[in-house]
Amino acid sequence: MNFLTVFKKKYLLIFFLLSFSITSVLPIKSHAEEPQEQWEKDLTTCVNQKKEVSIHISVDTSQSTASTDPNNLRGASAYALTIGLQKITQDLLQSEYENIGMEISWSNFSNTSIIVLPWTDLTKSSLTLSNLQDEINLVNKNDAGTEYLTALNTINEMFNTKKFNNSCEILIFMSDGEPYDSFPQIGSEFENLRSKGMFLFGVHLGNKDDIVYLQTFLGESTNYTISGTGSYSSPSIYLKSKVFLAENATDLLNAFLNVLDQLRAASYNQTKNVLPEEETIICTESNECSYEISVGVGTQTAVVRMTISNPGNIGDINLWIEPPPALNISNNLISIPPDGVKSTQFGDTQIGVEWYSDELGEITIKFDPDKNSWVGSWKFSLKSNSPQNRNVTWNTKLFTKLIPKIPNSVPLRIGQEQCIDISYPGEILPPNAEVKLLVVDPSDGTILKSINASEIPRGHRACLTPDETFPYKVKLQTEILYEPSKGNKEFADVATTDVIEVLEAPIYNNIIGPLSDDKQIFKGNQNVEFEFEFQAGNIDSILNIDINQLSTNLSPTVNWYIEYKGDIYQLGTEDFPIKVIANDNEVIKLIGDPFEARNLDTDTFYEINFKSSIPSISAAEEVKTFQINSRFLDVPFNTVLKYVLIIFLLFLLSGLLVSNVYSRINSGLVFDKNLRFKSYPFRILDNLNIDFISDNFYEDSFDNTRILSTGNKRVSLSGSTSVQFNQKLIPFIQESTASIVSKTLFISGFNKSPEQKMQINPDINNLWVFEIESSNEESVLGNLIVVSNNEQTFNTIKDNVATSIRLINFQDLVVSTKTKKELKKKDFTIKGTGKEKGEVKTIEPPSTTSPGSGTPPPPPGSGTPPPPPGSGTPPPPPG
Amino acid sequence: MSKTKLVKPPIYLFITHLVFFGLSVLLLLDIVGLQNYLFISLSFHLIAFCLLLIFLTVDKTLSKSRNYSSNLTIPLSKILLAVYIFFGAYLSWEIGYEMAYDEFLNSF
Numbered sequence: 001m002n003f004l005t006v007f008k009k010k011y012l013l014i015f016f017l018l019s020f021s022i023t024s025v026l027p028i029k030s031h032a033e034e035p036q037e038q039w040e041k042d043l044t045t046c047v048n049q050k051k052e053v054s055i056h057i058s059v060d061t062s063q064s065t066a067s068t069d070p071n072n073l074r075g076a077s078a079y080a081l082t083i084g085l086q087k088i089t090q091d092l093l094q095s096e097y098e099n100i101g102m103e104i105s106w107s108n109f110s111n112t113s114i115i116v117l118p119w120t121d122l123t124k125s126s127l128t129l130s131n132l133q134d135e136i137n138l139v140n141k142n143d144a145g146t147e148y149l150t151a152l153n154t155i156n157e158m159f160n161t162k163k164f165n166n167s168c169e170i171l172i173f174m175s176d177g178e179p180y181d182s183f184p185q186i187g188s189e190f191e192n193l194r195s196k197g198m199f200l201f202g203v204h205l206g207n208k209d210d211i212v213y214l215q216t217f218l219g220e221s222t223n224y225t226i227s228g229t230g231s232y233s234s235p236s237i238y239l240k241s242k243v244f245l246a247e248n249a250t251d252l253l254n255a256f257l258n259v260l261d262q263l264r265a266a267s268y269n270q271t272k273n274v275l276p277e278e279e280t281i282i283c284t285e286s287n288e289c290s291y292e293i294s295v296g297v298g299t300q301t302a303v304v305r306m307t308i309s310n311p312g313n314i315g316d317i318n319l320w321i322e323p324p325p326a327l328n329i330s331n332n333l334i335s336i337p338p339d340g341v342k343s344t345q346f347g348d349t350q351i352g353v354e355w356y357s358d359e360l361g362e363i364t365i366k367f368d369p370d371k372n373s374w375v376g377s378w379k380f381s382l383k384s385n386s387p388q389n390r391n392v393t394w395n396t397k398l399f400t401k402l403i404p405k406i407p408n409s410v411p412l413r414i415g416q417e418q419c420i421d422i423s424y425p426g427e428i429l430p431p432n433a434e435v436k437l438l439v440v441d442p443s444d445g446t447i448l449k450s451i452n453a454s455e456i457p458r459g460h461r462a463c464l465t466p467d468e469t470f471p472y473k474v475k476l477q478t479e480i481l482y483e484p485s486k487g488n489k490e491f492a493d494v495a496t497t498d499v500i501e502v503l504e505a506p507i508y509n510n511i512i513g514p515l516s517d518d519k520q521i522f523k524g525n526q527n528v529e530f531e532f533e534f535q536a537g538n539i540d541s542i543l544n545i546d547i548n549q550l551s552t553n554l555s556p557t558v559n560w561y562i563e564y565k566g567d568i569y570q571l572g573t574e575d576f577p578i579k580v581i582a583n584d585n586e587v588i589k590l591i592g593d594p595f596e597a598r599n600l601d602t603d604t605f606y607e608i609n610f611k612s613s614i615p616s617i618s619a620a621e622e623v624k625t626f627q628i629n630s631r632f633l634d635v636p637f638n639t640v641l642k643y644v645l646i647i648f649l650l651f652l653l654s655g656l657l658v659s660n661v662y663s664r665i666n667s668g669l670v671f672d673k674n675l676r677f678k679s680y681p682f683r684i685l686d687n688l689n690i691d692f693i694s695d696n697f698y699e700d701s702f703d704n705t706r707i708l709s710t711g712n713k714r715v716s717l718s719g720s721t722s723v724q725f726n727q728k729l730i731p732f733i734q735e736s737t738a739s740i741v742s743k744t745l746f747i748s749g750f751n752k753s754p755e756q757k758m759q760i761n762p763d764i765n766n767l768w769v770f771e772i773e774s775s776n777e778e779s780v781l782g783n784l785i786v787v788s789n790n791e792q793t794f795n796t797i798k799d800n801v802a803t804s805i806r807l808i809n810f811q812d813l814v815v816s817t818k819t820k821k822e823l824k825k826k827d828f829t830i831k832g833t834g835k836e837k838g839e840v841k842t843i844e845p846p847s848t849t850s851p852g853s854g855t856p857p858p859p860p861g862s863g864t865p866p867p868p869p870g871s872g873t874p875p876p877p878p879g
Numbered sequence: 880m881s882k883t884k885l886v887k888p889p890i891y892l893f894i895t896h897l898v899f900f901g902l903s904v905l906l907l908l909d910i911v912g913l914q915n916y917l918f919i920s921l922s923f924h925l926i927a928f929c930l931l932l933i934f935l936t937v938d939k940t941l942s943k944s945r946n947y948s949s950n951l952t953i954p955l956s957k958i959l960l961a962v963y964i965f966f967g968a969y970l971s972w973e974i975g976y977e978m979a980y981d982e983f984l985n986s987f
Contacts (some may be wrong), residue, residue, distance in 0.1 A: 526984070635983040639982060640975060640976050643982075644972050644979075645971075646975070647975050648968050648971035651971060652964070658933065659929070666937075667936065667939075670943055734939070763943045763945060
């Protein structure tokens with residue numbers, strides 16, 4: 001059923017005639033500059049706290065309403081409020097806002113009162129015009145008198161049975177005249193409702209002078225004493241009351257919608273911004289008759305109410321909406337048909353148009369807060385093919401909520417400038433905004449400082465430098481006054497930081513040093529160390545260090561390192577910078593590692609730069625420079641040479657000593673085991689033949705020899721002759737030798753002239769000694785000592801002796817004996833011959849065929865064949 | 880007929896000084912990470928050197944025997960003697976430098 005048709009024929013001409021004269025007292029005339037009324041503040045606070053609202057509409061259906069509401073707008077008003085709240089409630093369910101529970105009920109009254117619509121939870125309801133039609137008809141009745149007490153009974157009953165226990169209670173009480181029943185009793189009942197904290201909204205329809213009844217009963221005014229059945233004056237002002245005057249039915253609808261607007265603002269926690277009322281004509285499609293509003297950042301909803309002069313929208317008026325070009329809406333969408341549109345999408349906005357009566361329609365535009373294409377000028381116009389000189393009054397309310405953002409936590413430090421960026425949804429700056437950043441003492445909320453913010457491309461920026469007057473903890477918050485629409489200033493939401501601790505003023509790193517003023521010496525390749533006392537500041541920082549050589553000498557290249565907290569960092573590498581923890585106290589070691597040792601006559605100076613910076617404050621570096629002194633010295637070469645020679649000589653001498661000692665202990669004569677020998681006494685007479693006194697050597701055999709008593713170092717051959725090993729100083733180089741040593745002269749295979757000492761080979765396996773005991777001019781007495789290790793050697797000696805004796809000049813032997821030894825004046829006796837001593841003869845060399853005593857010597861090679869080399873006993877062990 | 884038993888310096892002595900020489904070289908290279916390796920290396924080398932000299936001493940004595948028989952170890956040892964002296968000189972240089980360096984450091 002078309003809503004318009006219900007009311008089309010029922011309007012009151014008188015309300016139209018009076019409409020312009022009374023608009024000044026209606027709330028819809030208010031504009032942004034007007035301060036918010038107390039009931040509005042209280043309602044917003046209550047809704048935000050309790051999140052539940054119980055609304056009861058009590059409608060006067062007395063006979064008088066037939067004249068005051070000929071078009072039955074009471075039902076339309078109740079319907080409009082109910083449907084509007086249902087939409088708000090259910091929108092909230094799907095939005096990011098907190099849900100607001102709302103329940104609504106209707107009742108009517110005349111001389112009786114009935115419940116028209118029981119409590120209905122609007123979050124779950126699906127009320128429509130059609131399914132509310134019976135209820136609308138019940139509140140559009142007009143019969144009997146006006147008795148408030150019956151209505152109040154019903155009202156009490158309803159609020160006692162509401163479903164939301166802890167809800168904001170709102171009574172909308174509509175009446176058009178003076179009640180018939182007891183004024184004091186009515187006043188008492190309303191006072192009872194006041195005592196419950198109920199919001200009391202009265203709508204007086206009709207004669208404006210009669211508004212005082214409701215104003216007095218509801219406590220909005222104490223200026224009057226109303227009289228009727230008894231008299232009553234309000235004992236006090238009740239701030240949660242508001243009485244709207246509706247001199248016509250359209251005003252009645254507006255009054256209900258005002259309540260709706262306030263509940264909308266409270267539910268969305270938005271600021272209601274009322275634009276100045278404007279009036280335009282209704283024109284034809286080809287003409288221009290637009291109403292224009294400017295919508296800026298922060299606007300979330302715009303409600304544009306259209307009140308058309310008589311005869312209203314009789315189904316011939318199209319609404320034209322021209323949004324900002326950025327929305328890019330096609331032309332076929334901008335014309336809304338006369339019966340409105342439930343909801344349509346206009347780019348980043350959602351638009352609904354509803355006509356509550358022929359005279360009153362409402363455009364609701366919801367803007368996407370995260371977009372900005374809708375920011376700009378919106379034009380609305382009503383066009384008809386037959387305008388009939390109709391006017392339209394435009395009343396717009398902008399529901400704004402600009403939510404700026406600032407960081408939750410900002411590091412604040414005394415003396416350190418800090419800038420805080422304030423941003424906005426969609427990164428669009430609010431137009432003509434006056435943006436301030438307030439420094440608030442969180443303990444009492446006092447504003448310590450206000451800083452004007454300046455525009456930056458994506459918001460505003462405010463910079464502050466905390467000083468000593470700042471308390472230990474502060475909070476920052478925004479204060480933004482902006483223009484959601486042209487000419488209207490609104491405060492944005494307040495963005496606050498967490499409570500911020502104001503840190504003490506920054507203390508930079510302090511470095512003292514070098515701790516020792518002494519010159520450090522690079523000793524050879526050895527490192528040097530310079531120590532610095534490092535006191536970190538009260539903020540985490542970074543430390544860079546570089547070092548430069550100041551002296552221009554031949555100092556070798558040095559690798560420099562820093563030891564900090566046990567870690568090593570090499571200068572000039574990516575080891576730097578060092579991260580320094582606040583309030584650290586350490587000793588920093590600067591370590592120099594030279595590439596090579598060097599001896600220099602001059603000092604080498606270096607300059608070391610400690611560069612501290614605090615990244616959290618700025619990249620600026622604080623540089624502290626120190627000069628250090630060093631000298632490069634190396635080991636003198638002569639000292640090195642001295643030690644090297646000592647060690648090397650010790651090395652050589654040790655080897656020499658060991659070998660020498662070893663030789664002294666173990667080296668000796670070389671002979672086979674069981675070496676044999678035999679001594680053959682002989683004499684040589686004038687005939688120079690050897691006359692063996694006992695056994696004839698030449699006729700003797702190896703078997704007749706005896707075992708020689710041997711020693712490693714010395715072997716005694718007779719009482720006067722021995723063989724001794726000669727100890728060598730450098731036995732590993734010098735040839736081993738032995739000596740035949742005798743007290744008398746001797747001849748051996750090694751010497752042909754008589755000697756008392758003769759150096760021989762230490763191998764004594766084949767040895768004969770012709771020992772001369774005594775001699776005179778006539779004879780020579782001696783012993784032939786033969787040493788051999790086997791028979792072959794023995795025979796070989798026979799040949800050697802025979803050969804050697806032939807070569808001996810015995811005359812010389814005698815002379816030599818006399819001169820060298822004088823034969824110790826010893827006379828000798830020639831055994832077996834009986835000749836006198838003192839006869840000197842030349843000794844003939846023995847011959848194998850020579851005559852002589854005994855058997856002549858056998859020819860060489862006679863006798864048993866010599867043993868093969870190596871036969872006989874094995875040689876003694878080495879050494 | 881008995882066989883001739885040849886006389887020669889003991890081979891174990893030759894091998895022993897080679898072993899010590901090898902150990903000395905390894906210690907010089909510090910492959911086992913010993914501290915004071917130079918002194919240990921020199922000590923081992925001194926042992927090797929002494930053993931070599933003893934070996935040569937023995938050889939000098941035995942060489943006079945008629946049954947003496949020379950083999951490869953003899954000429955090799957004479958070459959090694961020069962090597963040992965050079966190596967000993969090198970170790971002496973290293974250790975001598977260190978000792979001189981110590982004296983240099985202690986003089987400050």
